[in-house]
Amino acid sequence: MEKNPVKHISLRGMACFLLLSLLFISCNQDHIFFKISTAVEPREPRIKGVPTNFVRFPPLTGDVYVANLSALYRYDGGWSNPPNPGGEIKALAATNTYLYALTSSGLHRFNGTFWAGVSITYGSGAAYFSLQSIYGAGDAVFVSGWNRADDPNQKDKFAIFYVADSGTAGLAKAGTARLTGAVKSGTEYYLSTNGAGIYYLSSLTATPQSVTGGGSEIMGLIKAGTDVVAVARNGDILRVTTTTATKEASTGQIMTGAIALWKNLDDPTQNLLLLGIMPPIGYSGTTYGYREIVLSNSGNLPGNPTQQKPGTGDFSSIETGGEDKYDTTIGSRPVNHLFQAPDGTLFAAVQGTGTSRKETNSGVWSYRSRDGEWQWNAEE
Numbered sequence: 232m233e234k235n236p237v238k239h240i241s242l243r244g245m246a247c248f249l250l251l252s253l254l255f256i257s258c259n260q261d262h263i264f265f266k267i268s269t270a271v272e273p274r275e276p277r278i279k280g281v282p283t284n285f286v287r288f289p290p291l292t293g294d295v296y297v298a299n300l301s302a303l304y305r306y307d308g309g310w311s312n313p314p315n316p317g318g319e320i321k322a323l324a325a326t327n328t329y330l331y332a333l334t335s336s337g338l339h340r341f342n343g344t345f346w347a348g349v350s351i352t353y354g355s356g357a358a359y360f361s362l363q364s365i366y367g368a369g370d371a372v373f374v375s376g377w378n379r380a381d382d383p384n385q386k387d388k389f390a391i392f393y394v395a396d397s398g399t400a401g402l403a404k405a406g407t408a409r410l411t412g413a414v415k416s417g418t419e420y421y422l423s424t425n426g427a428g429i430y431y432l433s434s435l436t437a438t439p440q441s442v443t444g445g446g447s448e449i450m451g452l453i454k455a456g457t458d459v460v461a462v463a464r465n466g467d468i469l470r471v472t473t474t475t476a477t478k479e480a481s482t483g484q485i486m487t488g489a490i491a492l493w494k495n496l497d498d499p500t501q502n503l504l505l506l507g508i509m510p511p512i513g514y515s516g517t518t519y520g521y522r523e524i525v526l527s528n529s530g531n532l533p534g535n536p537t538q539q540k541p542g543t544g545d546f547s548s549i550e551t552g553g554e555d556k557y558d559t560t561i562g563s564r565p566v567n568h569l570f571q572a573p574d575g576t577l578f579a580a581v582q583g584t585g586t587s588r589k590e591t592n593s594g595v596w597s598y599r600s601r602d603g604e605w606q607w608n609a610e611e
Contacts, residue, residue, distance in 0.1 A: 270559040276594030276609035282580035285570030286323045288330040316346040324367035328396040359390040369415030371395045386426025412452030423449035445469045445476030451490035456531035484508035491569035501546045502526035507566040520562035560607040
């Protein structure tokens with residue numbers, strides 16, 4: 232009797248489907264096993280806890296500084312502990328003349344020899360005495376204060392002050408949002424906020440002018456070549472002028488505020504902008520780490536800049552092809568700050584995800600050769 236051709240084809244098709252499924256599963260398992268093989272043993276960090284931002288002091292010729300709540304650290308190819316400003320250290324900033332530290336006892340500055348307290352004059356009778364953030368911009372530091380009587384989620388309850396290296400200080404803007412960045416370009420200053428957009432100042436004593444465009448939630452500001460570049464919380468990359476902030480690209484990710492420049496010291500035409508990312512609120516994924524924006528040969532932001540994951544692209548801040556090792560290390564951890572030291576070492580301030588009981592899930596990390604292979608891991 233002739234076999235049922237439909238049934239025959241169906242069984243053969245099912246067999247092919249099962250075979251392809253097995254091959255697909257096998258390939259996926261091979262990739263999973265490969266990723267497992269790229270995992271590295273986490274190390275205990277020298278600088279534990281949730282580190283501050285990194286700064287270089289003096290900005291063009293000095294060493295790298297970072298802190299945790301209990302101590303200040305200096306990197307010049309090796310780590311040491313310079314004089315401490317006292318109190319719990321919350322943030323650092325550097326100007327041409329001073330290293331600043333925002334601590335639990337207020338604002339302090341270091342001239343290379345000793346620390347001294349800095350007074351902030353509160354404007355308009357408002358008690359903006361709870362200092363929240365500091366950013367250096369050439370010859371001045373900008374400080375964000377909050378009136379504790381108001382909800383910090385109301386984004387017009389902050390003030391921005393300036394302290395010049397010359398010793399003058401004053402109120403730049405009251406009734407604004409929390410300061411998230413400051414840069415000086417030529418004789419002009421730019422300030423970014425998380426809730427009130429970007430401001431431009433023609434001088435320290437000038438009235439800040441709002442820069443149009445770019446939205447209100449700006450997470451970071453940096454000077455890239457001759458360009459002023461801002462990043463919005465929604466991942467937009469903005470070119471900023473005295474009047475407008477223009478979107479040039481988007482990462483498509485939520486930004487942590489980590490923003491840094493990277494240069495290949497062996498080929499100075501290879502320049503990147505590094506940006507910390509995180510999943511949207513309420514999303515259970517583990518996509519953290521950072522993304523790279525390719526800059527021009529001179530370090531400026533090009534038109535239609537390209538975005539890439541570390542380890543991909545023509546060049547990267549990590550070894551080409553190191554994407555899987557990146558995923559199993561820093562790519563699964565929140566990055567609050569990034570910085571490239573003068574010797575080329577790339578550092579990150581990593582915040583733990585609560586998945587480890589050991590002190591290996593947060594602290595200062597670095598991208599170095601360890602045990603004969605390049606990897607992200609805790610700086611020892």
